[in-house]
Structure formats: C-alpha cells, structure tokens
Amino acid sequence: MSRNPFSTSRTPGGRAGAYVDTTGINKGAVLWRLTKLVMKHYKFSFLAVALCIVVTSVTTLASTLFTRTLIDDYIVPLTQADNPQFASLAQTLFTLALILMLGVVCSYLHSRLMINVTQGTMLRLRTGMFDHMQSLPISYFDSHPHGTVMSAYTNDVDTLRQMINQSLPQAFNSLITISITFASMVALSVPLTLVSIVMAGVMAFSTTWLGKRSRSHFKNQQQKLAEVNSFIEEMMTGQKVVKVFCHEKQAMEQFGRINEELRSSTYQANRIANIVMPVNGNLSHLSYVLIGVIGAMLILGGHVDLSLGTLVAFLTLNKSFARPIANVSQQVNSVLNASVGAERIFRLLDEEPESDNGTVTLVNAEQEGDRLVPVKARTGKWAWCIPTRDGGEPTYVKVDGGVKLDMVDFGYNKEKQVLFDINIDAMPDQKIAFVGGTGAGKTTITNLINRFYDIQDGRITYDGISITDISKPHLRRSLGMVLQETHLFTGSVMDNIRYGRLDATNQDCIEAAKLVNADGFIRRLADGYNTILSGDGGNLSQGERQLLAIARAAVADPPVLILDEATSSIDTRTERAVQKGMDSLMRGRTTFVIAHRLSTVRNADCIIVLERGHIIEYGTHDKLLAMKGKYYQLYTGHDI
C-alpha cells in the first residue's frame, strides 16, 4: 500500500497522458545524477531517514516475532502452570510497547523528513530551471515548443516527486527488510527459508513478466491518449467551422472511432495491471500453505528441532519477506517515468546559457565642463563606461544613439542564410523604417541590434563601440522595444508600465502613459491604474494592449527605440491613437521601425526596402517613389 494517496493521482495543472517515450535515454546515468543531486543537499536528512528505516524495520520485526515469544514463552508455560502469574508478561508487553513507540516515532520522522527532501528538491529544481532558463538565448525559446518547456516544470518535476518520495526510500526499506527478515528466517529454520526463497522467486518473476506485458500496453494507451487529445484539441479549435459546415455527424463518427480505440487500449493495459495484485496476494497464500505443510511435516516427523511458535513466527516472517519483493518490481514503472522526466529537466539545465563577454556598461552621466562624469542619480543623460585593459581609470563616451551595421550576414542556422551584406548607418535621432514582404528579414535585423541573435559576419557598432563589447544587459537597457505581439503580465496596469523601469514612481508611469496617449483609456478602466490584468491582458482590446506596451517603453526612456507596428485588424481610430503614441515616443530618439503604415514610412529619414534578406532600395520617401521600383509598387499597390 502506498503511503501517499496522491502518488499516482492527478498531476495538478498537467495535461494527462503526455506520451512518454523511454527509449534512447541512458537511464542509469540520469538516475545516478538525480540521486547525487538529492544527496548533495540532503545528506544528513537521508542519513536520518536511513536510520529511521532501520529502526522501523527492526521494530516491525520485533512485533512480528513477538507472537512466537507470546505463545512459546508465556502462553504455553502459563497454561501448564497451576497458578498462572501474568506479571512477567505485563513487563514484556510494556517493553514491547516502548519499542513499538520508538518505531512509530521513527516512521513519522521518516515521512516528515522525506517531505522536506522531496519538496525541497522539487523547489530547488524548479527555481534552478527557471533561473537557468532566464539566462538562455532567445534561440532556445524559438526552437523549443512552449508546451514542452512548460511541461518540464509540471509533469516532469512531478514524476520525480514519486520517485524521490517513494521509490528511493522504498528501495532502501525493501533492502533492509529483506535482509533482516532473511537473517531471522535463516536463524529460525534453514529448510523453510529455502522454500520461502523459491516462492519469492516465483513472485518476482510473475510480477516482472506481467509488468513487462502491461508496460507495452500502457505505452500503446499513452499513444492513443495523445491521439485523442490532439484530435479533441483540433476539433474544439475548429468547432465553429464544424457548425458552419454542418459537419457534426462526420466529426462524431471520426471521434467515435478513435475514442473506441483508446477505450480498448486502456482496457488492455489496466486488465493486465490488475492481475498483478491478486496473483501476488495468492502466491503468498500458496507459500503460506506450503510452509505450513512442510513445517508441520518437519515438526511431526521430528526431523528438525522446530517449535510450534517458531513455525507460526516463520509463517509471518515469510509474508514480510514476500511483500518488499513485489513492491520493488512495482516501483520499476515509476522509476522509469522519473528517469524520462529527469532527463528532460537535465537537458534544460544543461542548455548553454547566453554568452556575454561585453565589458562596456551604461551609466548615468553629467556634463562637467568638457568631460562626462558618472553619477548615481538619473540625469536623463547616459554614457558608455569603457574600462581600460590594465584596470586603470575607465573612459566615458556619451550615448548618442548612432547605430551602424557594416556588411552584416546572418542565418538562424548554418544551412540557410537569411540576411546578406546589410549596411545601415543610423545617425543619432534619425528614424529608420524597414519595409518589405513576409520573410524579408525586417524583424531579424532588429533581433541582431539587441543581440537576441549574434551575427555571423560583419560588424554592428553603437556610438562607435562594437556591440559585442557592450555587456548585454546594458546594451538592451539602452534599447527600447515595442513588439508587434504585445505581452502583458499578470498584475496591475501600473505594474505593467513599471516593467520598463522598476524604480519608476507612480507619477513617472502616469507621465509616460500621458505621453503616449494611453492615460485616457486607463482612467476609464474599472480601477484605473490599479486595474488588475490577467491572461496576457485578455480583458483589454488589441489597441489598448499595444498602447500599454508603448507606455512601458516610454517609462524606460531609452536613447534608441525599436518598434514593430501592429498589423492586426484594429480599427482606424484606435490605429490613430496608437500611431500618435508611437510618434511622441520617437521624438528625439534614434528609432528603428518595422513599418506597416504609409504614414510612419513617409516621414522617415531613411526607408530601407528589404527583399529576401537583401537591401534592394533605400532612401527617403520621395526619392524612392521617384525610383519607381519595389517601393513604388508596394506603396501604390500597382505593378509597374
């Protein structure tokens, strides 16, 4: 019986039936690493638990063996006595009670300590994973499905819980119980022990055999479950289309088919799993009878020196000998699952973090005469602090916001280059607009400037400093980003704006909102700036969310801005508000904008037209129109 009724129950928050494939993993190495990890922080807890297990086993054994003492040493002599005295029995019982109490205390200590070990390890793993994840490059998130990443925190960590909490101590416990029981059995009677061993072997064999068969069925069931899940997911997403096309009947039929397949595979898997318990239980009965009969024969035949009490005690011992063997074989499944989970967790923990060799930092500065000096307080002026090689006085360079791309080549992987020989020279306070079709490489360029990705060839400089020399956090702090896809976080509107600069006062946040035209709608919300947003700001309209994202960038007040305009169907009026917000933010900053609106493009200092990773045209609006090239075509919607 398991100690914890939640062990195999639902995984909170997790999707049931994620298909687990155990092939191709070095389970041994993974499990060893996991065990080491647990042991490292909880050496003493484990030692204490081990001690508790030993004590508990001994006391359990004592209570088992007590039956013999009771019968042989007390009851039998007492029945034969003329005037039975129970005083010595009382004394023995009292001693026994003390021993058993010790056992109870130890068994509680054991569970309690294991909770700390298990939950502590899970906490450590979760925070460790999360902390490590924060250091990973964007490419990790772009190349791993979010669902898989998330399930590492839930499903995978949960599989470990069962293993640490149950399998580890149980393995130890079984080992102890088996050896102690075995020793006692040998001490009681060698021939009977042999019978016991044979029966235990049969039991272990049957459990493993059935286990193997049910595992393959369980695998099949998991696969079917995954199929049903994905079918349901697809059909529920398209349910409105199903209705519009009156496709209900066909959808029903298809579902009925795979639903039936799942049912049948579930039945097969559980059917075999359910055999294990009765078979084992009754094998132990068989063993009981065998030993009883053989024991009786031995006693009655007078061949061996065996007392009645010993036989009775042996019968009980035999039961406790069989149980852990069956237990261990049942734990195999949980250990296998855990090894898969642990493997995924370790893979995340082993991901190479974002490298950062930059030493140049961003500091607040003040002009003193003709030189810049760093100051603590916010001055609105910034300087790059360039340390000297020999550790002497660093030099300071004013942050102007000039960004230059020089013969830049880039590809997300080696096989496919997506940007070719890109040259851009953005002077301070200029507005650079990128225009071009799908996959032209507009977003990619902005991802290179903030070093979400690193270039393969060429050079990008910021105020004359190569961006690889600037510490990444400082580089990014100097660049404000408004992404096309807005992401807001659970929390108040104020918190979301403050995300741009954590030490911003409420007044700063409100000023920023006013600057970008967001103040009006925020005040109309139920709780104004204190309105709580949840589910990625689900209760706001697309345009409103965009405005908040702009306010967030505004409060950060960076020297350089990267804006990705929204293309989703916001209506013309909201579009206007967003547009105005962006315009006021751009004033006095170098801005890179991925443009979708004519108005944004028209007054840009330089428009860069991209096609398939090449700059094919660039210049001002008028100049490009006059060229009658691709830009003209895009702008007018006509072929030339």
Add this chain to the structure above:
Amino acid sequence: MINTLLKQVKQYRTAALLSPLFIMLEVVLDVLIPYVTASLIDKGINAGHMGNVYIYGATMLGMAFLSMLMGILAGQYSSYASSGFACNLRDAMYRNIQTFAFSDIDKYSTSGLVTRMTTDVTNLQNAFQMILRITVRAPFTLLFSIVMCIVISPRLSLIFVVATVVLGIILGVIISKVAKTFAKVFKQYDELNNAVQENVTGIRVVKAFVREEHEKSKFGTAAQGLYKLYVKAESLMALNSPVMNMVVYGCIIAISWWGAHYVVGGQLTTGQLTSLFTYVMSILMSLMMLSMIFVQVTMSAASGERVAQVINEIPDIVSPADGVTEIRDGSIDMNHVSFAYKGGSGEYALHDISAHIASGETIGVIGGTGSGKSSLINLVSRLYDASRGSVMVGGRNVRAYDLTALRNAVAVVLQQNVLFGGTVIDNLRWGNEDATLEQCREACRLACADDFIMQMPQGYDTRIEQGGTNVSGGQRQRLCIARALLKQPRVLVLDDSTSACDNATDAQIRANLRHQAPEVTKLIIAQRISSIKECDRIMVLSEGRLSGFDTHDNLLRNNKIYQEICALQEEDAGDFDAPESTRKEVEA
C-alpha cells in the same frame, strides 16, 4: 452531478456490478483464509495430526486459487467498466458539444472544453476504477473481519471496536484538513504554471527590458509558496501512517494481554489468537484505504462537476422539429433586429437594425472594431439568435428552417478560420462530401486558390497540417473561401476573409464571384474601403447601429462616418503591406 455521470455507465453496467460482486467474493475468501490457517495450526500442527494438516492445507490452497480467480475477474471487469465509462463520458460530451450553439462554445471556451474532455475524464476514470475496486473492498473487508473477530471472540472484539472508532475519528479530522490544503495547493500550482507560461511566451519582453532578475524573484515567490503549502498538506497526511501504526500496536498489545488470559483460561485457542492478529491488520488497513479513497474522490469531484456541466448543457439554438428544408432564394430581411451576447455585459451589440437585401445583391459591411459587423452577419445563418426583431432568409424567418438546410444555404467564411489535418481535397470536401475533383478545382479557381495548390508537391493531395500551419495566411483564406463555395450556397458571407491576400488577389476573387456566381447573395465584411467600394450597396455600422446603407458614391456624399473612414484610409492610414499578417506563422 452523480446521476448524470452514472447514466454514462450504460452498456458497462453489468461489468460495473460484477466487479464489486467478485471483489466481495474475493474478500470473503481472503477473510476466511486466516480462519482456516487457525485450524491448520490448532487441529493439524498443534494436535499433531498430519491428516488435518493436509486437509486444511488443501482447503486453503483451493480457497487461495478461487480468491485469485475472483481477484482477476474483478480486475478485468473493473478495467472494462472504467475504460468504457471514460469512453462514454467523452462520447457524451462530444455529442452534446456538436449541438452547441456558438454562444455555448463561447461560454466554455475552446481550451475549457479540451481540458474537460481530457484531464477531467482521466481523473474520473481513475476515480471510478478505484471506487469499483477499493471502495467495495475496504468497507466489506472491515465488516467481514469484524464479524469474524466476533465469531472467534466477542469479548476481544471490543478492542477492535474501540480502536476502529478512535482511528476513524483521527483519520477523519486529518482528511478534512488535508483536502482543504490540497485545494490551495492546486490553486497555487495554477499560479506557478501561469508564471512560467507568461515568462516563456513573453521572453522577448523580459530580455529586451533586462528583467531576468525581476522574473526570477517573482517565480521564486510562487515556487516558495507552493513548497510551503505542499509541505503543510503532506505533513498532515504523513500523520496518517504513525497514527495507524500506533493504533495497530495498541491492539496487538491489548490482544496479547487479554488473549493470553483467555488462552490460559481455556476460552481461546492459540490458533484463534494468531488469526485475531491477522484480522487486526486487515481491519486497520481497510480503514486506511477508506481514508485515502475519500481524499481522492473529493479531488475528482471537481472534475465530475465540470464534465456533468457539459453533458447537461442545453444548447441555446436547436433545429425546429419539422423545419423547412427548402430555401427559396438569397434575399435577406432584417426587421428591427437587436442583439446582445449572452453572458456578456448585457449591452446590446446591435440596436434596432432593419435592412432588406435582394437575392443576388453584393453587400459590403464596414465599421470599426466592436461596431457589430460580425454579430450582424452571424444572425443570418443562425449562429446566434437575435434577441429582438426577426431575421428572414428567402422570405421566411430563419427560425423556421431546418438548421442544416439553412447553414448549407448560407455559407459563412469565418474570421477565425480553421483548416483541419488532412489533404487539401479532404478539407475542400467539407463543403460538399460528394464533390468531384473538377468541382473542387472550379471552386478553387473562383477563390484564386487553384494556382498555388497545383504548385504544391502533391497538388490537391498535399497534406495540410493540423491548424493549416503549412500554408500561408492568404492561402488559408482562399482555401476557406473555396470550401464555402463548394456548398453552392444561396448566400455567401465573407467575414474579413481576404485580409491576408494582396490587393490584386482580393480584387480578382471579388470579380470572379461577381461574374461567375451572380445569383448568390454576397455579404462582404472588410477593413479596407477598396475591398467593398464596388459593392451594390454598403452597410456602415457604428457602435451597433446601422448608420448608412447605400452605394459608395451616395455614402461618400451623405454619411459622415463613411467619409471619415475613407478620408483616414486614403490620407495615410492604409495598410502598407497587408500580406504581412502571415508573418507570424512563417516565423513560428
């Protein structure tokens, strides 16, 4: 709720009943075995009677074999019943969801329905199997063991009664506390998941603002909270085992003491005493099991509630019993139509709209976000029902038609359109199951889709991935239009269906529809003025009201809102590169 769920046992009822029956038999045998053991010791070994040893040994073996058989049978039937139960639950939900109106789907949300059909059903299946296997076994073992004890020694049984009551009370208190704490654990778990999800999806924002440390501390707090709650819940639960041990040990000592007296006094045999020890264990074990089941069942109750809700949901729109199946023509009449979303703020999304559209007309619909464009056209195919007023198609109220007939006659290309996993032609045949390849190609030509399909590796047999992720947004829209055209509808509704197509394609599709399907009434919702300029008439919606319904030229002259939209778009706010909305899929 329990009633609703139990009804779904259906054809598995026999199995569901047989399983506990076999378990009962198994329990009886299990409980009797120690009794036989006692005889084996007393009458065989103790009495030095080898014959009795064989007799009782054989009896015991026979019983063990029977008990195994019962156990296996019970296992078979319970897994058969529980997997069948789960299958029926999914089926019942899915079946009822098929009858859902749009408003019902909105109410549950897609992801809500998915969880109910997967995780919740799995929870219920496990709970059901456990109820079949253990809920019967535990109380039955308890009862039977107590009976046996009383048979052996009524006086010693008093010890069990006292122990059972004490243990029952203590476990009861622990469980009720644990259940409460675990409810909190699950909530905290959701919060933790939410924190991870927000971080992963918003990672660009996190990195761009260098907020890694901030995120770490946020997550740390949530994880720490979960840790504390978990430790609390599990510590409470950890009390179970020592409490039980203590009671068991107490019983052993008490039985040893009084038992010894009785044996000495001759009221009890040694064998009976050993059997009593065995019964102590099984009584207390079954109590322990009961306590665990209780916790588990409480936890799956929430799932049961959610599943029953879906099964019992009465759809908002049902097809009339003897609905009209013939739709005469594509004329549409709206008489003082008002509409409010159920479960919304209660505010009207549409106010008192009256309009008359002749069969074969091409009508443009324009207006800002939330002006009610989609709401309006959804009433025509009765995806929603008007709250007030009437909507007529082909001269009859839409409520009079058979739903299937109506929706086949009024083809809607939804704004959020979806393709399904399968080949291109499979997807097209949603419109008409029996359509030939040539008919499909014809529809695709109209929708400007034939060219790109033919360029795909396997043409019309090319596989479309789930959700249509391997075609661009514009291509998907064109396939969806073709699919709708295959229905050969009287009315065709395009809800912003060409937004991802470039201007030229957009214009081509409209021209094709005009020339090759002149008798079909066309309702076209669009953001771009250019998409609807040439329509016969244009509906201008503003905040749920019909502000104008006339030709482009007249509206430009008379309608202020229309003038404003035109001015804004022509001046500067036009889309620079409309096909851009496919960008997301390409990058993802």
